[in-house]
Amino acid sequence: xxxxxxxxxxxxxxxxxxxxxxxxxxxxxxxxxxxxxxxxxxxxxxxxxxxxxxxxxxxxxxxxxxxxxxxxxxxxxxxxxxxxxxxxxxxxxxxxxxxxxxxxxxxxxxxxxxxxxxxxxxxxxxxxxxxxxxxxxxxxxxxxxxxxxxxxxxxxxxxxxxxxxxxxxxxxxxxxxxxxxxxxxxxxxxxxxxxxxxxxxxxxxxxxxxxxxxxxxxxxxxxxxxxxxxxxxxxxxxxxxxxxxxxxxxxxxxxxxxxxxxxxxxxxxxxxxxxxxxxxxxxxxxxxxxxxxxxxxxxxxxxxxxxxxxxxxxxxxxxxxxxxxxxxxxxxxxxxxxxxxxxxxxxxxxxxxxxxxxxxxxxxxxxxxxxxxxxxxxxxxxxxxxxxxxxxxx
Amino acid sequence: xxxxxxxxxxxxxxxxxxxxxxxxxxxxxxxxxxxxxxxxxxxxxxxxxxxxxxxxxxxxxxxxxxxxxxxxxxxxxxxxxxxxxxxxxxxxxxxxxxxxxxxxxxxxxxxxxxxxxxxxxxxxxxxxxxxxxxxxxxxxxxxxxxxxxxxxxxxxxxxxxxxxxxxxxxxxxxxxxxxxxxxxxxxxxxxxxxxxxxxxxxxxxxxxxxxxxxxxxxxxxxxxxxxxxxxxxxxxxxxxxxxxxxxxxxxxxxxxxxxxxxxxxxxxxxxxxxxxxxxxxxxxxxxxxxxxxxxxxxxxxxxxxxxxxxxxxxxxxxxxxxxxxxxxxxxxxxxxxxxxxxxxxxxxxxxxxxxxxxxxxxxxxxxxxxxxxxxxxxxxxxxxxxxxxxxxxxxxxxxxxxxxxxxx
Numbered sequence: 001x002x003x004x005x006x007x008x009x010x011x012x013x014x015x016x017x018x019x020x021x022x023x024x025x026x027x028x029x030x031x032x033x034x035x036x037x038x039x040x041x042x043x044x045x046x047x048x049x050x051x052x053x054x055x056x057x058x059x060x061x062x063x064x065x066x067x068x069x070x071x072x073x074x075x076x077x078x079x080x081x082x083x084x085x086x087x088x089x090x091x092x093x094x095x096x097x098x099x100x101x102x103x104x105x106x107x108x109x110x111x112x113x114x115x116x117x118x119x120x121x122x123x124x125x126x127x128x129x130x131x132x133x134x135x136x137x138x139x140x141x142x143x144x145x146x147x148x149x150x151x152x153x154x155x156x157x158x159x160x161x162x163x164x165x166x167x168x169x170x171x172x173x174x175x176x177x178x179x180x181x182x183x184x185x186x187x188x189x190x191x192x193x194x195x196x197x198x199x200x201x202x203x204x205x206x207x208x209x210x211x212x213x214x215x216x217x218x219x220x221x222x223x224x225x226x227x228x229x230x231x232x233x234x235x236x237x238x239x240x241x242x243x244x245x246x247x248x249x250x251x252x253x254x255x256x257x258x259x260x261x262x263x264x265x266x267x268x269x270x271x272x273x274x275x276x277x278x279x280x281x282x283x284x285x286x287x288x289x290x291x292x293x294x295x296x297x298x299x300x301x302x303x304x305x306x307x308x309x310x311x312x313x314x315x316x317x318x319x320x321x322x323x324x325x326x327x328x329x330x331x332x333x334x335x336x337x338x339x340x341x342x343x344x345x346x347x348x349x350x351x352x353x354x355x356x357x358x359x360x361x362x363x364x365x366x367x368x369x370x371x372x373x374x375x376x377x378x379x380x381x382x383x384x385x386x387x388x389x390x391x392x393x394x
Numbered sequence: 395x396x397x398x399x400x401x402x403x404x405x406x407x408x409x410x411x412x413x414x415x416x417x418x419x420x421x422x423x424x425x426x427x428x429x430x431x432x433x434x435x436x437x438x439x440x441x442x443x444x445x446x447x448x449x450x451x452x453x454x455x456x457x458x459x460x461x462x463x464x465x466x467x468x469x470x471x472x473x474x475x476x477x478x479x480x481x482x483x484x485x486x487x488x489x490x491x492x493x494x495x496x497x498x499x500x501x502x503x504x505x506x507x508x509x510x511x512x513x514x515x516x517x518x519x520x521x522x523x524x525x526x527x528x529x530x531x532x533x534x535x536x537x538x539x540x541x542x543x544x545x546x547x548x549x550x551x552x553x554x555x556x557x558x559x560x561x562x563x564x565x566x567x568x569x570x571x572x573x574x575x576x577x578x579x580x581x582x583x584x585x586x587x588x589x590x591x592x593x594x595x596x597x598x599x600x601x602x603x604x605x606x607x608x609x610x611x612x613x614x615x616x617x618x619x620x621x622x623x624x625x626x627x628x629x630x631x632x633x634x635x636x637x638x639x640x641x642x643x644x645x646x647x648x649x650x651x652x653x654x655x656x657x658x659x660x661x662x663x664x665x666x667x668x669x670x671x672x673x674x675x676x677x678x679x680x681x682x683x684x685x686x687x688x689x690x691x692x693x694x695x696x697x698x699x700x701x702x703x704x705x706x707x708x709x710x711x712x713x714x715x716x717x718x719x720x721x722x723x724x725x726x727x728x729x730x731x732x733x734x735x736x737x738x739x740x741x742x743x744x745x746x747x748x749x750x751x752x753x754x755x756x757x758x759x760x761x762x763x764x765x766x767x768x769x770x771x772x773x774x775x776x777x778x779x780x781x782x783x784x785x786x787x788x789x790x791x792x793x794x795x796x797x798x799x800x801x802x
Contacts, residue, residue, distance in 0.1 A: 118547070150584035159583040166550055167583065171574055177540040178575060181547020188503065188529060188553060211540035218535070371585040372620050374643035 033061040037331060041266035042323075048248050050255035050284070053273040057265040061333040063109060064324060065342075067264050071101040071321045072343050074125040076350045077134060078294070081124065081141060084354070085298045090141045093170075094155045096294040097125040099262075102320035103228060103288050104129040106267025107196060111275060114191065118166040118179040119198035121156035122228075122292075126198070130165035132158065134353030135360075144360035151363045152371070173199060173206030176225065180212040183223035183283075194222040194278045196271070202233025204247045213283060217254050222278040224271075225251070226286045228261065234296040235305045248287035255281075261288030262318045291318065479662045485655040487629035488518045491636035492556065494665070496526055499554060502640055503530045505545050506558030506595075515560050516596060516655050542568035542593070546575045546645075549591040554640060562597030562649065563609035576645045577620035592639045594648035598689055598739055599787050601653065605775035608783075612649055612716050613745040623716040624670055625649040625688045629659040631714060634668025642670060649716070651689045673720035679709035682733040682797055685724060685750060687713045690737045690788060697793035706797055708735075716746055724750075725758055732763040733800050737788055742770040767796050 038056050045052035078098040084090045097104070104125040107117070119126050124137055132148060140147025141155055149157050149168075158168040166182060169175040179197025186193050203209065204227050216223040227247040231238050238245040248256030255277065259270040270286055277284045291314045295302025302311070328334050482490070496502045508515055510523035510533040523531040534541040538559065545555040559565040565572065572593065579587050599608040612623055622644050626632035632650070639646035676691065677698060686694045691712045698708050709727055713720060728734055734754055738747040747768040754766055769788045776786050 116551075148584065149582060149586070152584055153582040157582040159586050161583070161586040166547070166587075167579075169575070171570055174543060174570055174575060177543025177571065178547035178550070180540070181544035181549075182551055184544055185548040185551040185553045188548070189551075208537075208539040208543065211535070211537035212544065214535055215537065215540060215544065219532070371581045373622070374580060374588045 031061045031065055031333065033333075034063075036060050037064075039265055039327065041260065041269065042263050043260040043266070045266070045270065046248070046258040048246075048251075048256035048258075048285075049253075050257065050277065052257060053269050057269045059265055059268075061328075061331070064328055064331075064333060067105050067109070068321065068324045068328060068339065069342055069346065070105045070129070071264070071324065072346045073134075073349065074098070074101045074104065074128055075321060076343075076346050077128065077137060078124065080350050080354060081138075082294065082298065084138070084141065089358075090155070090298075091143075092154055093121065094141065094298040095122040095296065096298070097122050097292070099293040099314070099319070100228060100230060100288075100290045101125055102262050102264040102323075103226075103267050103290060106264040107226075107271045109264075109268045110271035111194070111196070113163040115193045115275070116164040116166055116179075116182045116186065116195040117198070118175050118182060118195065119168070120172065120175055120200060120203065121168070121170050122200070123156070123158045123168045127158040127160060127165060127168070130160050130163045132160055132165075134350060135356050138354050138357035139360045142357055142360075143362060144357060145363050146357065146360035150367070150371075152367070173203040173208055175199065176203070176206070176209045177212040179225070180216045180221060180223045180283075183216060183221040183278075184219065187219070187221055192279060194224055194275050196224050196226055198226045198228055200233065201227060201229040201231060201238045201245070201247060202236070202241065204229075204250060205242055210250075213251055213254055213285075216283040217251075220282040223283045224274045224278050224286060225254075225283065226288060228288050228290055230290050230292045232292075232296070232305065234300065237305065246287075248285050251283070251285045254283050254285055256285040256287065258287045258289065260318075261290030262320045262323070264320055264324060477660055479660045481658060481660045482629055483655065484626075484629045484632050484650075484657045484659075485516055485518050487633040487659075487661060488626075488636050488650070489520060489522070491633035492519065492640075493522060493525070495637055495640040496522070496530065499640075501552060502554045502556065503532065503548075504556045504558065505532045505534055505541055507534055507536055507560045509533060509558050514558070516650075516652075518650075518655075519558070538564050538567040539571060543571040543575065545591050545593075546571055546579075546589055549589045549645075550579065550587045552590075554590045554592075556592045556594060556640065559593065559595035561607055561609075561652075562595045562611040563606055565593065565595065565611060566609075566614070569614070572615065572621070572645075572647075573618045577618040580620055580644075588643045589645045590640075590643050591645045592636075592642075592648060593645070594636070594639075594650060596650045596652040596655070598649075598651040598653070599771070599776050599783065602778055602780055602783055603652070603776075604778050608776035610740045610745070610771070612647075613740045615647060616717055616746060616749060621645045621647055621717065622670055623647045623649065624714055625651075625716055627651070627654060627688050627691045627712055627714070629657060630661045631668050631674060631712075633661060634666055635670065635714070637665075638667040638670045641667065646670065649688065653689055654692075668714070671715045671718060671720055673723040674712040674714050675709075675723070676712050677708065677710040679707040679731070681707045681731055681801055682709065682735055683724070683727040683731045684708050684710045684735045684737060684793070684797070685713050686710065686737040687716065687746070688739060690739050693788060693790050694737050694793055697790040697797070700790070700794050701797055704794070704798070706801060708797060713750070719750060719753055721753060721757055724754065728754060728758045729761045732761055734762065734766045735793070735796055735800055736766065736768040736770075737793055738768070738770050739787055740770055741773045742768070743773050745770050764800055767800055769793060769796055 036058050037060055038058055041055045044055055075098050078096045085094045108129045135146055136148040140149055143151045145151055156170040176197050176199055179195050183195040229247055233241050248258045257270055260266045274284050274286055325339055504519055509519040510531045513520040542557055545557040548555050576589055579589055597611050624635050626635045639648050684694050694710055698710055701708050709731055711727055736747040736750055738745055740746050747770050751766045751768050771787050777783055
């Protein structure tokens with residue numbers, strides 16, 4: 001993979017390295033340098049019914065190192081989840097996101113926490129990107145009280161209301177109408193924010209998606225539909241499932257953009273572009289060309305429908321973390337050793353979180369019946385003896 | 395059988411003394427009053443051995459009208475001007491409730507097919523689009539799955555959408571959204587999101603509408619955890635339930651009935667709501683508890699007139715809350731009468747009646763003197779032919795026979 005063509009607008013100074021090399025603190029501080037660096041994306045954008053954004057992306061050392069750290073954290077978290085699943089601490093479904101981290105970090109770099117995100121069941125890293133903690137992730141995966149959904153949701157039901165992360169949905173495609181509903185609410189409240197409704201190449205053939213797209217286009221909703229195309233809908237390759245695998249064009253009258261989903265900077269550029277577009281002219285579809293190293297879920301080895309060569313090939317050539325690492329090294333923003341230290345730190349963080357999550361207790365049996373209904377305003381009485389107290393309605 | 399069809403005509407009349415249902419629902423939090431006086435009723439005292447002392451009125455041959463759907467002017471007791479409140483039809487009551495809530499809370503919006511410019515296929519949302527604008531009364535394309543999903547997504551952020559299914563049967567297309575997202579999100583998010591959505595629409599067997607348009611969705615939705623289901627039957631409770639459903643933080647499915655939209659009743663002028671989980675005592679009695687809801691309430695009241703003339707004293711309860719059941723009211727009634735008859739429009743298999751039978755048996759088995767009898771619709775797709783359709787649903791004559799058998 002050729003290195004990105006470098007056009008640095010300011011002279012590189014050795015000062016960039018200094019903040020990173022303090023070996024005393026447990027956590028090496030990310031460089032706070034925000035000197036702009038312009039980087040070209042590896043692959044140009046392909047557009048449908050719109051003008052593609054420029055290939056030159058503005059970034060800075062702080063952002064690049066944050067990308068590196070966050071992606072390393074996500075990667076480590078997913079690998080740890082893999083081991084926990086095999087140790088039978090995580091049960092049921094576990095869909096891992098490793099390989100696709102660039103999208104989660106790139107999108108976050110382009111938007112605010114007021115914008116809404118909704119995704120399907122491959123949500124661990126998206127949740128982290130929205131500000132979730134490792135403890136919440138591992139505790140939820142192991143069904144403990146400290147989990148983000150108090151242990152009652154599981155791997156496919158991560159939610160974070162205060163940072164507008166709406167989950168976490170198990171049924172393929174069902175989150176897209178929900179996402180368009182979020183966009184509707186944003187338009188209704190005149191928030192000037194957008195919604196990113198994510199789905200996969202498998203869900204791209206769902207009817208409700210096109211229904212929701214039609215309504216969003218009709219009502220001019222600030223909805224951005226993002227197809228995370230990892231080329232396999234569980235075991236079915238995209239060419240066997242879709243007559244037209246050009247998912248960014250499937251919106252027909254809705255503009256679309258195809259992006260290299262393993263290039264965090266390209267993702268950032270595309271999401272910025274999409275946000276501006278959605279606020280001005282309604283829905284847009286983004287297709288992220290990405291790849292997952294693991295199988296569809298932990299019960300799928302991932303090698304029956306694709307070759308190991310393919311997987312290792314993508315890992316060598318397009319791995320998102322390696323790409324950022326090369327970028328950082330070529331710009332002299334950090335040394336090899338420092339990056340390795342970051343990875344070691346991240347590993348330790350993940351291990352600590354797992355230990356703490358294991359200490360968190362299972363939910364109490366009485367919690368089985370909590371949160372079925374919202375109490376107070378809604379429910380007044382229940383059961384044969386009306387044990388519940390009557391609430392006063394306003 | 396012939397007597398039933400004899401009375402079928404364009405102006406089917408219903409005599410439902412408004413004061414009965416009115417008084418017991420005057421305010422939401424009034425203590426339960428049992429009142430034994432009933433206007434203009436012929437009394438019969440039935441002793442527990444089953445002997446009957448009839449009063450002097452004797453027995454009249456009662457013509458049973460099977461298609462009781464609309465009131466006529468004579469059933470309103472006094473002249474309109476002297477009574478408080480205002481008279482309106484059921485669909486107008488729904489509209490009033492909806493309009494008042496939309497005025498009260500700017501987060502309330504309506505979504506559905508033809509609810510805006512067209513005014514609603516049953517005129518429930520008439521004039522609302524003109525008053526509140528296109529952003530609050532939204533005409534959707536014919537895409538139930540997605541617009542129900544959109545309503546739920548909007549509700550997650552705090553909006554309070556009222557989603558209309560033009561016919562409840564069409565909401566089968568949105569079953570996944572209603573079950574998984576609407577019902578379960580509050581639970582699976584650990585309480586983070588509430589879904590204050592109202593899903594409403596007409597259902598039930600109409601006038602020869604055919605099988606697909608005569609479905610009773612309450613039996614399909616009843617197992618979904620996290621939702622509440624209510625069925626309205628009079629203009630009073632239609633407005634009250636609509637308002638309560640909109641104010642509720644939980645997802646509520648409001649079942650209306652195609653044939654009840656033109657019922658007329660006098661309702662209070664002041665602001666009121668009906669408790670979502672409460673059943674309505676339509677006619678207190680001593681001999682048998684008849685549990686019913688929606689349109690079957692009128693068949694039951696029709697049968698009750700005959701029963702009273704025959705000397706029985708049925709207690710009629712409109713359960714209103716289909717999920718959760720108001721086991722308190724029902725239980726007290728069962729403890730009093732010891733006999734239960736359930737009259738519903740759902741099909742026999744897996745309907746509301748089946749669940750209610752199970753719930754009563756589990757909780758009040760000791761108080762029952764006889765097995766619970768459940769009269770439901772036949773387990774068939776509703777046929778088009780009028781005569782067949784009549785037989786599909788429960789008719790007043792069957793209710794009378796069932797009570798007579800139960801009280802033997």
